[in-house]
Amino acid sequence: MSATEVRLGYKLTEVGVIPDDWEVTKIDKIAEKVGSGITPTGGSRVYQLCGRPFIRSQNVGWGQLLLDDIAFIDEATHASFNSTEIKSGDVLLNITGASIGRSAVADQRIQGGNVNQHVCIIRTHQEKIAPHFLNAVLLSEFGQRQIEGFQAGGNRQGLNFGQIRSFQVPLPPLPEQRAIAAALGDVDALLAALERLIAKRRAVKQAAMDALLSGRVRLVESGQWTADSSAPSSVHRPLFTVRYKLTEVGEIPEDWEVRRVQEIAQVKTGPFGSALHERDYVDDGTPIITVEHIGEFGIAGESIPMVSETDKKRLSAYELKEHDIVFSRVGAIDRNALIQSNEAGWLFSGRLLRVRPDPDKVYAPYLSYHFHTRAFKERVKSVAVGQTMPSLNTQILNSLLVVIPPLPEQRAIAGVLSDMDAAIAALERQRAKVQAIKQGMMQELLTGRIRLVK
Missing domain, CATH: 1.10.287.1120 (Bipartite methylase S protein)
Structure with a gap:
């Protein structure tokens, strides 16, 4: 933005256009402490069921503390980490790994605890900046761009204290x-x-x-x-009052049945890799579902690839209908999704299996929910093949047992x-x-x- 575009009462600065009575500063000028901790000798083996809270990167979310799986350390370990003790109002910033850039403000629940080496304490001069305001700046689009910029060079694994101190803040x-x-x-x-x-x-x-x-x-x-x-x-x-019977999958009502998938549905593997390549994808056409698009209970994701009308006709055997169920064939093999009416006519890729239920024997939405039970998922994992990358095939999926009510x-x-x-x-x-x-x-x-x- 040029100076002529700055409206009255505002000024152009290194962080963009801000009000005249605002300043631009750096964390170094408004913080009394910037530093992280260490992991105790022995790692998780020394964690306690109670004691001093020990904050790791998984405990720092996007603006909130995530304390469901918080660890604790004993007083002796805490005493050796006295330079990393948390005070209420400290801003905690994740500085390494996949969660880099997440931040939250410490409160009374973790006061007196410690952080590990993946979490940085930013302790502000509160007469200069409000901790929750700094936290908002860190989490803003502007703040996240700065963090990404620090990683654009050679330091892709994390942020160092010098970079954090140089972080620019509109004030x-x-x-x-x-x-x-x-x-x-x-x-x-x-x-x-x-x-x-x-x-x-x-x-x-x-x-x-x-x-x-x-x-x-x-x-x-x-x-x-x-x-x-x-x-x-x-x-x-x-x-x-219901009577129960003991079956191969445990106790079920007497009027329910146990069937193999092949008895109630047709299973088909997606096209082999040679039948379709990434270069065949087009900007406008028929969506083709891959493993990445199978969510917890449906098709997820916005960047689903598409194929041309010619390829759709060539791959017509792999077309999906409403109430088909697609299964991941590799990796997260227990993942599956029910096809909805708006997804009918789409295709499925070679890394998926299609289950087409027989409507006279099983109601597809019920079968989809059954496929999501913990018991069925365990059965899937127990019969998968492959050590490093578990996989399913038509024969394995066909052989799996399912519970069928009327x-x-x-x-x-x-x-x-x-x-x-x-x-x-x-x-x-x-x-x-x-x-x-x-x-x-x-x-x-x-x-x-x-x-x-x-």
């Missing part, structure tokens, strides 16, 4: 810093509440899967659907779980909207385009 007056941090903190609180709710819904769904797909909770009796007509579709009136109950089970998936998806969309709002707020507030304090 509003302290009251405005606090106002910006508070506004962003309110959005963070909403995101945290959504995360907790999503986690709770996922846990409830997992419990429902365990109960419904094992037959411990029944939704129908004598093949008749018993929905409570006065209740929503996700609430059902079940629970009657068709009405299959539909009922899939309906309950589908309702739960829809509720989770709605929350995830809401979270994505809030995240987008926060990114927009950061861009406006951290450049001074929107002022919170006059």
